[in-house]
Structure formats: C-alpha cells, structure tokens
Amino acid sequence: MSVLTVFLAAPGPADGVRDVLTDLSSAGLLDPFLWIDERDVASGLSAVSATAVDGGEVSTVALQNVLASTRVTRVRLCVLVPFIEGAQSVRVESERAIADMLVANSGSAQLVRLRTILTRGGSTAPASAVPALAGWHNLLIAPEDSNGPGMGHVSLAATTDAVVIGRNAAPVVAGVVGLWSHAAHTPFDDLHVVPGDAIRLVRSFYRRLETSGAEHDLREQVLDIGGPLPLPLDAGGSVVYVEDVPLATGTMAQNLWGKHRGMLIGSRVPMPAVGGSQAIGLWRALVMFFSFIGSALRNAPMAFYNRVSRGVSGAVASTLNAAVFGTDSSAYTIVVNGVGPDGRSVKWSEFTAASHQMMTALDSGTESRHHAASTDLSRLWSDYSAGALTLADAGERSQGLPPVQVGANRAVIRIAGDIVPGKAQRFTDVPGIIAASTGVSGLDAHDVLAISDFRAQLRELEQDQVLGLEARRTVGAVDAWGQTIRRSYGFAFGQLLAEGMHSTRSEVSALLGKLRAHSGFEDQSEGIRNRQRGLARWAQIITLLAVLIIGAAGYLTYRDIMVWWHCAVIVVVAIAVWFVSLFILFTRSQQELFQLINRQRRAAGELEADQANLRTALRDLDRLSAAYRQHVSWSAALGTFLAEPLGKAPQRSGSTRQVEWGLPRSAAIGSARPEPGRILEVAERLRSELFTVGWMSSPWDELTRAAGDHLGALGLDVRQSPELLYTKQGWGSGSALDVWSDKLADGEIALDGADVVWERALAELGGSKVSLLTELVSSVEVRDLGQSRVLTLDGFMAGVGAAGEIAQSGHFDRTLLTDLAVTSGRAAVCGGRADQVRLGLGLLSVTTQFSEGLAREELQFGGETSAIVDEHSFEIPVSPDAGALGGFGKQSSVAPVSDPFRAPSIDGMNF
Secondary structure (H helix, E strand, C coil), rough: EEEEEEEEEECCCCHHHHHHHHHHHHHHCCCCCCEEEEHHHCCCCCCCCCEEEEECCCEEEHHHHHHHHHCCEEEEEEEEEEECCCCCCCCHHHHHHHHHHHHCCCCCCCCEEEEEECCCCCCCCCCCCCCCCCCEEECCCCCCCCEHHHCCCCCCCCCCCHHHHHHHHHHHHHHHHEEEEECCCCCCCCCCCCCCCCCCEEEEEEEECCCHHHHHHHHHHCCCCCCCCCCCEEEEEEEEECCCCHHHHHHHHHHHHHHHHHHCCCCCCCCCCCCCCCCCCCCHHHHHHHCCCCCHCCHHHHHHHHHHHHCCCCCCCCCCCCHHHHCCCHHHHHHCCCEECCEECCHHHHHHHHHHHHHHHHHHHHCCCCCCCCCCCHHHHHHHHHHHHHHHHHHCCCCCCCCCCCCEEEECCCCHHHHCCCCCEEEEECCHHHHHHHCCCCCCCCHHHHHHHHHHHHHCCCCCCHHHHHHHHHHHHHHHHHHHEEEEEEEEHHHHHHHHHHHHHHHHHHHHHHHHHHHHHHHHHHHHHHHHHHHHHHHHHHHHHHHHHHHHHHHHHHCCCCHHHHHHHHHHHHHHHHHHHHHHHHHHHHHHHHHHHHHHHHHHHHHHHHHHHHHHCCCCCCCCHHHHHHHHHHHHHHHHHHHHCCCCCCCCCCCCCCCCCCCCCCCEEECCCCHHHHHHHHHHHHHHHHHECCHHHHHHHHHHHHHHHHCHHHHHHHHHHHHHHHHHCCCCCCCCHHHHHHHHHHCCCCHHHHHHHHHHHHHHHHCCHHHHHHHHCCCCEEEEEEEEEEEEHHHHHHHCCCCHHHHHCCCCCCCCCCHHHHCCCCCEEEEEEEEEEEEEEEEEEEEEEEECEHHHHEECCCCCCCCCCCCCCCCCCCCCHHHHCCCCCCCCCCCCCCCCCCCCCCCEECC
16 A cells, blocks of 8 residues: 555444444545554554554554555544533543654654544533644534535534544545545545644535446446347448358458468479470481491490480489388378378368478488478468458458458448357367267368368268268268358468468479379380380391392302302392391381480479478478468467457346435435336447457457466566567467467457457547546435435535535534634635546545634634643644633643743744
C-alpha cells in the first residue's frame, strides 16, 4: 500500500464508528485501515497493537511491524474525539506519542494529522476533552443529515448510543480521511492547517451507483458473437453479407497463392533446343567406312565405336545414378511411388524426410554444397492472417488481398467457420476400431492432406473382412462432412498447397525416371559393342575370302594355269565384291549405332537441366511441406480466434455486497435497473460504433503479441520480438508457433479481445455517447430497511460529486454555533472538494465540505458549561463580553503548563 490510514480512539462512542467502518469494509466500500485503542498506547510504545481491517476481515497486528514491512508515502492519523456526555477522550499525550512514532518509523512518509470531533446538538462536552491542537486539522463533524450539498438537512438530536452516533459519523469520517475505495478523494491531504486552535465544521456525502448487472447484460449483448459475425460500419457505405461464399473464399485463396507463389515454387532450367539430324557427306562416309575397316582388320572394333561416340559422356549420369539410386531405396520409393517399405501408402509428413534425404544425396558430390536455411515465409502467413480477417471485417490490410465487393459495397462472410474452421467443425465421428487401426481419432477441417491420407487408409481397410463395413461407413461420413467444410478459406488455401505438393512430387518422379533412363544407356551401349564385334568378325571373314580368291588367282596365273587378264578380272571382281559387301554390311549395321549416338547426345544436353530441375523440385517439395505444416498451425490459431474473437463472455459476477440498512441520507448505494429493451437499444447503437471495418485487427494483434507470455523459455525471443512468431516452423516441430497454436486450440490460452473492445465501449459511453449511458442508468433502485425505491439518476446523485459552486456552497447546521457566529455567517461553507470516478458504467461520487476555522468562543455545547482546558496550549485572552457571547466556558485562571514539544501559540498564530 502507498497510504496507511490509522485511527486512534478511546472506548465509548467511537466504537460505533469502528463497527460501521468494519461493516462498510466488508461490503467492499473502504480501503484497509488500522484501529488503535488508546488503552494499548497507555501500556507503552514498545509494542503498540492495532486492529487491522481489510475487506471486513479483522486481525491484530503490531503497529511497528506494519511500519517496518510496508512502504508508504503518506500516513493519515485520525484521532476521534467524542464530545458526548460521559465519554472518555484520548489523552493528548497518547495522540502526540502515536504521531511522533509514525513520523519516526514510517521513513519519509508524509503524516497528515486529523482530529475529528463526534458530537450532537445539545450534548455536553466532557471536562477531559481537548477540542483542538495546533498543527492538526481540527474537524467538527456537523450534527446533521442531508441528501446532498446545498440541500436542507435534519439536525441530529443528542444521544449517547454508540451505534446511532457511528451510523451518521462513520461515512463522514471515511470521506474526511479518504477511505472510500476507488474514489481518490483526499480533501485534507494537501489542504493547509488552520493556524492556532481553530476548528472547522465538516460534512461529507457519498454516492455509489452499482451497474454490475446492467453492465454484464450490456457487455453480453455488445460483445456476443456466438451467431453471425457483425456487419461492420463503413464510413463510405454499407457492408453486406456474402451470398456466394465459395467464390469469396476461393478468390481470396487464389490471390494469396498468386502473390506468394514465387517464394514457394522455384524457377526451372529450360531444356536445350533439339538440333536436326546431321547430314553425312560421301567423303566423310568413306572415311568412316575405311576407319571401321582398319579397326576391324586390326581386331580393335571398339576403337571405331569410341571415336564415333566421342563427346557423349556418361560420367555425370553415372555419378547421379550412384547418388540418387544408390542410396536407401525407401526414399526413392516414397517420393516416386508414394508407398513405404511395407508397401502401404505413406502420409504426407513422410515426404519431408525423404526429400531431405534425396537432396543431401544430390549435393554430396558437389563443391557448392552448403547448409540450407529454411525459407522465411513470414510475409505469407502475415498475409494469410490478413486475408482471413478481411473476410470477417472487410478491412483493407494487405496489397493484393482486397475486401470482397458486392456491387459498390464491401461484404463479409456471415459464419466464422466459413473463413477458417475451428474446433467446432472438427470431424470426430471415427469408430474406435478404425481409430485403433489408423491412429486417427479426429480430423481438422483445414488439414486437407490429413483428410486425404485418412481416406486412403479407409480405402485400404475396405478390403478387410473385419473392418470393411466400418471403413465404408466412415468414408461416407467423411465425404458428407467434407462437403460442409470445403467452401472455407482455410480449406481452399490448404488445397492449393496440397496441389502444389502433388504436382511437385509428380515432377520429381518424372525427372527421376528420366535420370534413371540415362543409366540404361550403358546397357544399350554394351549391346552395340557386341554387335560391333560380330560385324568386325564378318568383315575379317569377307576380307579373308577376298584375299584368298585374289591369292589363288595370282597363284594360278603364276603357274600359267590362268591367263593374266583373267586374273585381273578376278582380282577386280573380288575387290569390288569385297568393298560392296562390306559397305552394305557397314551401312545397314551401323544405323542402330548412329541412332543410339544421337539419343545419347540429346540426353547429354538435357542431363544437366534435369539434374538442376530435380534439385529445385526437391527444394520446392521441402519448402511446400514446411509451408503446409505452418498452414496447419496458423489455421488452428485463426479458427479458434474467429470462433470467439472477443473471448468467452464472462460469468455474471456478484455485485458489491448490498447495504440493506443503516446508511444515513448523506451516503447511499443504488443499483441501475434499466429495462431490457433499453439494453438492447444501447447495445445495437454501440455495436455500430465499435465494429467498424477492420475491427478485428486490434484483438488479433493483442493475441499474437502476447503469445510469448504463454510459452515460458520457448517464447523468449517471441516476447522480445512478437513478429518472429510468423517465422517459426509449424505443426509437429515443437516450435513456439506449434506449441502456442496447440494451447490456443485446446483452450489453455484465454482470449481477452473483449477487454480491448469493451474499453473502447466504455470510452464511447463516457465521451461522445454519454447520452446512451444516461439513458441506461436513468432508473436507480435504492434499498433501505428492506424496502426498495426507484429514483431518477439526478434524484439519487443529489449533486454529490458535482464540482464547482455546488461543492463549495451551502450552510452547516447552526446548533453548535453561537448567535454571533450565526449572524456573522460563520455557518457558511467556505470550501469543498468533489470527486467523481467511473467504475465501469457505474459512478462513485464523494463530496466533502468544510467551513472556515472557528474559534472556541464561536462554538457552544449544551449551553453554558464549565471551561474546557487544554493545559498544553496557551489560551487567547477572553474579551469582557465573552460571557454574553457564550463559548466553551469561563476563562481559566490556571496558568498554562509549558510543553517543550509544542510551538508557542500567540494570538491564534503559530510562529
């Protein structure tokens, strides 16, 4: 606490004040205070015990311990001085001892000294009572009861009943010492002390307008979004509901995909242009033919093959084949065929690990290998959230994602579940036996791939003799449910991501097929080599036959068996037949070789592009998988938020305990009792002002900014920079986003957007819409003695809390004033303080008024009485006509006793 309030009183009439203050505290109307019985001070200052009252709870504490354990900036000490016949008063020594101890032990706290005199008209002051001390606020509670400042009053008759005295005095004491909770009403904290022993008349008024019931009903009507989303107010025109929901959500999803497709799908390397067939001239054909003949005759047929296939390298293909197809075959099977090692369909989440494995294999043999950082998709998810909120409140948030237009008007979607489905749209009709077999007990309406995987599992289970019937029934239920959620924005964008993943996986499969085809060239080349070896043998045989024929002809000619010109003809014919035979054999047999060579040359040109595109496609598949995981998390968060953007309606809280009896006219507590129709009217007018286009931005931003507060050490960076939440990995990663989204969907994080909007509502009602508030609380119910009365607001407030002339005008009861004082206008109010604060829709008002400082001679108690002697102060000499004017009594003839701790008082002035 920053302020400590301490009362000091003797047993007697002050006990009634203490009891009433305790009752008011139990009703939640007063701040905590300490009560010191003067008898505890008499026992010594070493251990002054006090009664602590807090919320009606009473406990005994040591004053020194409270001072030592509490940091306070101000201490108010109020001494209750009863001017009631037969009452015991607090000794001046005790007052000063407690004041000195509070100054000494409260550090640098400022001490405000107050003495309040309790009396009634006609009461006789006890002889031991000291009415005033210099340096204190000496206050005399006017013995009157009035509804409000400036109004007439009832003079209070003399009595010694502590309860009756406390009933009227306690509310005034609470106002004087600033004890009313939430009022910030401290009239004497900064008011100068009247010089000398002057006494002020004082009175105080209190009003509290309770509106907890009306406020709950109004808040419920204003902030309840359990049905359709509200139509926001557009300054440029009206806002309508969208009728074609699939068109609106699909367009927004397509706009978002088109805006951010470039960061999800990389560019591809184009295929090299296919060149035409290369013509081979006669001379080159002859060169190739004789080269083949030479290789064949040297028994080196592969030398010719290597020469004609020079430039077609299979090294890259061999390296790629070893990298991709030589690794764990399960990764290839998962990516290409979509099945696991067990032959069953795999879930989409397994593609990420497989694509990572294949990317690592591709990059393992390259010099450009580096640590791959995850792509920052924060702009995508910021825009995804903006698109969902725009569909809900028609606000413009992101370029390229405009609100839905219906003609000239903006439009919003009526049902939050049609934007991003929440927990209420989750599919849970999964039989236990199916859940046990598939590991799926429910499906989120935005998780497109999970729905597809579950349907694939059910299709496989339909072939099972035991589970087939339940599987088919569940498939029907999933299909029927899918028709209801397919139109949502969350599902539409999830489907675009899923289609991107599917097309990229198909591309990877096709590229891997092409690269695998490159590895088949070696097998084809081996067949060509074998045929080249057979062709070389035929060439050798034909050549051998030709050589034998030519040799035989030459031998016969040498032996003169054959004439020379016959030999020449045979040689020419043999060479011609040899050449023609080999040429025909060469041209026919090498056609397959040249076709293979041409295919290899084309494949060599495409190989580099295919390899680059494969790397890009695998990275795209990995990036899309990560994006889809984030989509699942953000959709879960948005679905929960849109279902209750302002949180759950608070439970009706019990209002402040009602005081059914005992309050005087000066203090009153009333409850607003508006008609139900009036609440609905005010609620509708407020909604039109609060729910403007873009109204969801504030509660959503508050929710995301506070995300780190719910994540412990995991959310340290998010607490420092809330925008980092959009960069976190999604579902299944255990990241800050993943944990926050799960907690939000499970209800572990309370949505408090209603507080933000309700604060705006209260500001509107306290500002430009104050007339609505006046209408709402125009009827006030006041209960007293078991009866209830309905008053107007002005009749209930009676000017309490109104500043200006009302707070500083009026007259006090004249019972305690001498005739001269009355005729001199000393009963007039000379100052006052009025404070009024709002408690929600309610009001709390306090007004305290006081007079000028009155000399003792201007006051009278019960007519002529004996002198009241303050032996600790010097008395101002009484004028000769003092007896005629009345006063506290005759002039004392006893010389004053000097007080070394008291500044001398001369002519009513302290020096």
